[in-house]
Amino acid sequence: MTSHWINGWRLTGLLSVLLTLMVIAIVGLHDFSIDGIRMAIRATARTSLILFLPVFAASALARLWPGDATRWLRRNRRYLGVSFAASHGLHAIVIAAFAIGDPALFRSMTSIGTLISGGSAYLVIMAMAATSFDRAVSWLGPRNWRALHWLGGWYIAVSFIVTNAKRIPDMPLYWLPVVLVLAAIALRLVSWWQGRRAPRMASAPV
Numbered sequence: 001m002t003s004h005w006i007n008g009w010r011l012t013g014l015l016s017v018l019l020t021l022m023v024i025a026i027v028g029l030h031d032f033s034i035d036g037i038r039m040a041i042r043a044t045a046r047t048s049l050i051l052f053l054p055v056f057a058a059s060a061l062a063r064l065w066p067g068d069a070t071r072w073l074r075r076n077r078r079y080l081g082v083s084f085a086a087s088h089g090l091h092a093i094v095i096a097a098f099a100i101g102d103p104a105l106f107r108s109m110t111s112i113g114t115l116i117s118g119g120s121a122y123l124v125i126m127a128m129a130a131t132s133f134d135r136a137v138s139w140l141g142p143r144n145w146r147a148l149h150w151l152g153g154w155y156i157a158v159s160f161i162v163t164n165a166k167r168i169p170d171m172p173l174y175w176l177p178v179v180l181v182l183a184a185i186a187l188r189l190v191s192w193w194q195g196r197r198a199p200r201m202a203s204a205p206v
């Protein structure tokens with residue numbers, strides 16, 4: 001498994017290229033219309049969640065179910081985390097295209113609250129992505145790095161719950177992403193609880 005080439009920054013590069021192609025395909029197939037741009041906003045929000053969840057749950061999964069797959073995931077969580085940031089960067093780019101292409105509709109779908117909470121989530125994501133390099137880790141120090149990534153992970157998890165939950169009244173299927181995030185949180189809590197009961201084995205924070 002370790003010799004497999006889809007690891008590390010190659011994994012990030014591959015996923016970023018695929019995500020960019022996905023956005024170009026969605027927008028292009030819809031003649032660069034606002035509908036296509038909005039579809040790409042939704043698609044990138046979903047790919048972001050798909051990438052975020054395994055990163056957020058990586059340590060818990062590796063502790064609860066040690067094995068090749070969970071070890072691979074824990075080893076690559078940094079690279080999947082930066083891929084999540086790339087996916088959310090694309091979310092921001094298509095959001096900007098929406099705001100420029102149809103400012104009235106964009107304003108009707110967003111509020112100052114959305115811009116502040118979404119904007120601060122972006123600051124957190126940028127801070128986490130920028131500190132995902134060895135140099136930055138040693139510059140920050142392991143304690144600060146852990147605190148930033150711990151807090152940031154929880155902030156993003158809550159952001160996903162809120163952004164999906166507010167759509168449930170219009171479409172009940174939005175329960176699915178909410179339940180997935182809650183399941184990842186439950187895994188972290190169970191793993192933390194087990195770590196507390198056997199502190200010698202592992203004592204990472206939740």
Ligand code: HEM
Nearest residue numbers: 038041042045095109114115118119121122159160163164
């Ligand atoms: C200032 C920042 C942001 C703005 C202006 C924004 C804007 C939008 C807009 C306009 C849509 C709806 C697209 C449509 O249905 O036509 C959307 C969808 C969504 N956004 Fe963002 N967003 C921001 C940041 C975020 C962040 C930080 C997250 C999560 C961490 C997020 C998660 C989502 C989700 C889950 C959806 C629904 C996707 C779906 O329908 O499945 N957004 N966003």
